[in-house]
Every structure is written in C-alpha cells, then in structure tokens.
Amino acid sequence: EEYQVKKLCELVHYAYNNIPYYKEVLDKRGIRPEDVKSLSDIKKMPLLSKEDVRNFQDKMISLAFPKNKLIHSHTSGTSGKSLQFFTTEEAIQFQWAVWWRHKKRFGVDIDDRYASFTGKGAVPITQKKPPFWRENRAFNQTVFTMHHITSSKVHSIIEKLNSEKYVYYTGYPSIIASLAAFVEDSGLSIERGPRIIFTGAETLYEDQRVLIERVFQCPVTDQYGFSEGAGNASKCEEGFFHEDFEFGILECGNGEEINDGSTRGNIVATGFSNFGMPFIRYQTGDTGIWKASECKCGRKTKTLVKIE
Numbered sequence: 001e002e003y004q005v006k007k008l009c010e011l012v013h014y015a016y017n018n019i020p021y022y023k024e025v026l027d028k029r030g031i032r033p034e035d036v037k038s039l040s041d042i043k044k045m046p047l048l049s050k051e052d053v054r055n056f057q058d059k060m061i062s063l064a065f066p067k068n069k070l071i072h073s074h075t076s077g078t079s080g081k082s083l084q085f086f087t088t089e090e091a092i093q094f095q096w097a098v099w100w101r102h103k104k105r106f107g108v109d110i111d112d113r114y115a116s117f118t119g120k121g122a123v124p125i126t127q128k129k130p131p132f133w134r135e136n137r138a139f140n141q142t143v144f145t146m147h148h149i150t151s152s153k154v155h156s157i158i159e160k161l162n163s164e165k166y167v168y169y170t171g172y173p174s175i176i177a178s179l180a181a182f183v184e185d186s187g188l189s190i191e192r193g194p195r196i197i198f199t200g201a202e203t204l205y206e207d208q209r210v211l212i213e214r215v216f217q218c219p220v221t222d223q224y225g226f227s228e229g230a231g232n233a234s235k236c237e238e239g240f241f242h243e244d245f246e247f248g249i250l251e252c253g254n255g256e257e258i259n260d261g262s263t264r265g266n267i268v269a270t271g272f273s274n275f276g277m278p279f280i281r282y283q284t285g286d287t288g289i290w291k292a293s294e295c296k297c298g299r300k301t302k303t304l305v306k307i308e
Contacts, residue, residue, distance in 0.1 A: 008249065176212055
C-alpha cells in the first residue's frame with residue numbers, strides 16, 4: 001500500500017503538469033495534485049471511459065515525450081470496438097516483466113522451449129500441406145495458428161507437438177480448447193505434453209480448463225491483463241488472481257457484497273508505467289469478484305476470485 005500511494009501521488013502530479021487532458025479536468029473539478037495523499041483519495045480523480053480516450057486522445061499524450069518517440073498501439077477489440085493509444089518502451093518492458101514473473105512462479109524460464117497458439121497469420125490460410133506452424137528461433141518458440149486447427153490437419157499438428165519437448169504452451173484458451181477437442185474426437189494422444197499451459201487474452205472458462213487439463217495432462221493457469229497496460233493480476237498456485245501491485249491499481253467500482261463476503265464490482269484500473277499516455281481510473285468494461293479473505297498461497301496483495 002505504501003508503494004502504491006507513492007506511485008499514485010507521483011502519477012497524479014506528473015499527469016497534472018504534463019497531460020493537458022488531466023490538467024483541464026482537474027482544474028474544472030477544483031482538484032489539486034496534493035489533494036491525492038492516500039489510496040482512498042483516488043476516488044477524487046474522475047473516471048476515464050473508452051470514449052474519453054477516443055475523443056481526447058491528442059490531449060492525453062504527455063508533453064514530456066516527443067510524439068515520434070512513443071509507440072502507437074491498439075486493443076484487440078475482442079470485447080468491443082478497438083481502441084488506439086500510445087505507450088513507451090519502458091511501459092512495454094514493465095508489462096513483460098510482470099507477465100514473466102507469473103510464468104516463473106510456475107517454474108518456467110525465459111529461454112525454455114514453448115509452443116504458442118495464436119490468431120495471427122503466421123501461416124497462410126490457404127496452405128494445404130504441413131508445416132502448419134512456423135519456428136521463431138530467437139524466442140525458442142513454435143507458432144501454431146488457429147486457422148489450421150481443423151479436423152483434417154490436427155494429425156500433423158499433434159505429430160509436431162509429440163516430436164519435441166515443449167516445456168510449456170501459451171495462447172488463447174479458445175484455440176487451445178479447440179485443439180484439445182479435436183485430439184479427443186480423433187482418438188489421438190499427447191505423448192510429450194508440456195509441464196504447464198498459460199492462457200491469456202480471453203477469459204478461461206471452467207469447461208475449457210477441464211478439457212485442456214484432461215487432454216494435455218497438466219495444469220492450466222492464466223492472468224488478467226489488457227493491452228492498455230493500466231493494471232494486471234496474475235494467478236497463484238491456489239488458482240486466484242493477485243493484483244500485480246507494482247504495475248498499477250485495480251479498483252473495485254460500484255462494489256456489491258455477495259453471499260460469501262466477497263465483493264463484485266467493475267474493474268477500474270490505474271497504471272504506473274506508461275508516462276507517455278497515462279490511464280488513471282480507467283473503466284476497463286470488465287467485472288471482478290474480490291476475495292474476502294487472504295489467500296492460502298501467502299501473498300498479501302488484493303485477490304480476485306474471478307474475472308467476469
């Protein structure tokens with residue numbers, strides 16, 4: 001909490017002095033940066049909607065950065081209309097560091113061999129013969145594309161997966177679950193399965209998790225994050241999401257207590273790393289359920305049972 005308060009105060013002062021949008025909205029509300037002194041004071045800051053980002057994008061870019069030094073990025077649009085924004089090299093590095101801490105929690109390392117299941121067009125959709133994958137030697141990664149995970153091509157893909165020792169798989173849960181279903185339906189088997197599977201970019205549903213774990217005979221874990229990089233929560237060994245507190249604040253908006261004492265609310269995110277275009281109290285559009293008690297894993301950070 002002490003760390004987050006320090007970072008929040010730094011962020012608000014920076015935004016007021018360098019981001020025209022925040023200076024305008026805070027002046028209009030009569031709020032000064034020094035009014036934010038604690039985590040509870042974050043509620044004094046206005047909420048930021050996706051439409052605000054679209055409408056005031058130019059005013060949200062920091063005056064402290066030459067625009068040609070910023071990295072243009074966008075959301076995938078999986079939960080609605082894609083959003084354009086700018087970020088920095090440092091923010092991207094910080095986000096990857098947080099993601100890698102999650103992986104290392106489960107015993108994998110950055111140079112381990114892995115298979116990735118993606119929607120990107122690494123292999124032409126029109127390709128009829130194997131290989132239905134591409135090798136990314138620099139990352140020690142084999143890339144499989146969702147367009148080729150079909151009943152007629154799954155035999156070749158399983159042969160490839162069985163021919164190498166991949167330490168882990170990573171990718172969209174819907175793609176990996178589709179592959180698992182084809183494996184079961186075809187009577188095939190994974191002979192050299194991974195140690196663990198990491199999913200991301202979509203919600204991992206319980207039926208998907210059960211299917212994937214049954215077919216690949218290993219645990220599945222995931223994390224909650226988003227392209228805008230304003231917050232992150234990584235699952236622990238007990239299966240709960242823990243707020244990655246160094247990366248940002250995940251606030252429970254309009255929270256309502258539910259039967260077991262946990263709280264359901266809108267996820268409102270404030271990121272600490274992107275000083276090129278900060279997102280403060282950003283309405284992600286997602287809903288979370290915050291755990292009432294501490295997690296058995298021993299981590300003291302705020303814990304979410306579920307992302308809806």
